[in-house]
Amino acid sequence: MKRYKHAASGILVPLAALAFWQLLSTMGWVNATILPSPMQVLTKWWAYLRPMEAFDPAQGPYLKWCLSGELIQDAMGSLYRVLVGFAIGTGLALPLGLAMGYSKVAYGLFNPLIQVLRPIPPIAYIPLSILWFGLGNPPAVFLISIGAFFPMLMNTVAGVQNVDSIYLRVGRNLGASRYTQFTRIILPAATPYIFTGARIGMGTAFIVVIVSEMIAVNNGLGYRILEAREYLWSDKIIAGMFTIGLLGLGIDTLMSRLSSRLLRWHRGLEQG
């Protein structure tokens, strides 16, 4: 009962905003090119989503046809770049972060460079990325991996450095070798931080993919809303924006579900 009440109150403000938006258009208070009505956006969204040609069995299976809409293709293009960039960025950050957290020597060697590079926003790498990788997926993936790299790195370092020393004492008391200490104590103890880093990294990757698509490629959700601007299709811009928002929300929900499933032993920041 309480849950329904909660859900009902949660939908109140969005509904009011939608109603107000519709009112603005219906009353003709704003130019439809500046701000199209919700209905107009919805119609465009559907057109954007649905396959552009009629189903023809000769062209391939039904499922393929279903996914042939522009929106699905754009979303898959963006998702592909996000996943590849995320995998490269976090894949490099994880081992480096573990080494820097575990070894003072590694930390001393790498930290100065990291601190200099970290405040540079991934977007500032755009010119270099094009110079180095040309156009297409490579520069986009490069920018995304930079975006995912630093949150993952910083959190992994913090995770390893913040392992409660009592666990290491227990490990030594039980006779654990350095290798066992690392794999069975330090690594699991650091996972809550590492997961947080991955989640933030994914969020950054998602921001960067949109920007990178505006400069380097000719498909993807970021490219599409910029293209729509050229034609003053504000309804398509808004449809594209909501698609980006929903996709981002979906990924983040997935990540947080996954992490609470894998970290069911964890009780947050309280002392275990």
Place this chain on the structure above:
Amino acid sequence: MTMDSSTHISVRGVHKVFQSGGQDVYALKAIDLEVARGEFVCLLGPSGCGKSTLLNAVAGFSLPTSGVIDVEGTAIIAPGPDRGMVFQEYALFPWMTVEQNIAFGLQIKGDAKAAIQEKVDQLLGLLHLQDFRKRYPKDLSGGMRQRVAIARVLALDSPIMLMDEPFGALDALTRRNLQDELLRLWTELRKTILFVTHSIEEALYLADRTVVMTYRPGTIKRDLYVDLPRPRDVASPGFNALKKELSLLLMEEQNRHEQDEFRGAAVD
């Protein structure tokens, strides 16, 4: 120095010096202590008296500045599974279930899977933990957690158990319950136990021998054999006479500790 063949742990001339505000602080000063095989010894004193420092030195976590600590005639240079330790904060691995926590030490030792399972089952039974084997520590009460911590140490089959105020954070009933449980295990398994506490009653209830320590420098103020039959009655005249005697000794140290704090000197 001669050594009795029944001596299990031997502490000889141990000093432990810390630097505090540019001054040497003697956490331990000239400690001599012999613990016999199978003996239950409590280290008693106010906080800052060095009792935990001494325990950590025997565990091998923090070696003495000078002096020697032997176990069965071999000098201690590092922590090891022959001296299992139970910590006040339980220190269970939160990412491992009860079962996995208990099995961890055996896995490190490299025991066979079947042997580990058998041993874990036996310990779960011994400590009445069968129904909790798949639980994570966060879902256990303090008393249950400490049972798991004890089981984890017992799994090592170490002849010595070191316990650092293990029941300090528990409520009175749970505490008494676990004290009885510990006495039962000790009688059954005949371990040598070195047990740190600041509770006089706990020391008198458990120990063969209670060693009272002084506040800075940490020395041995009194080495008292508790000659009361078990199970001990905390309301008996004999128990209360000893309690009174130890209270007076402890009060002196507590006062020195407080004066020291009022002077704004370094604490603990």
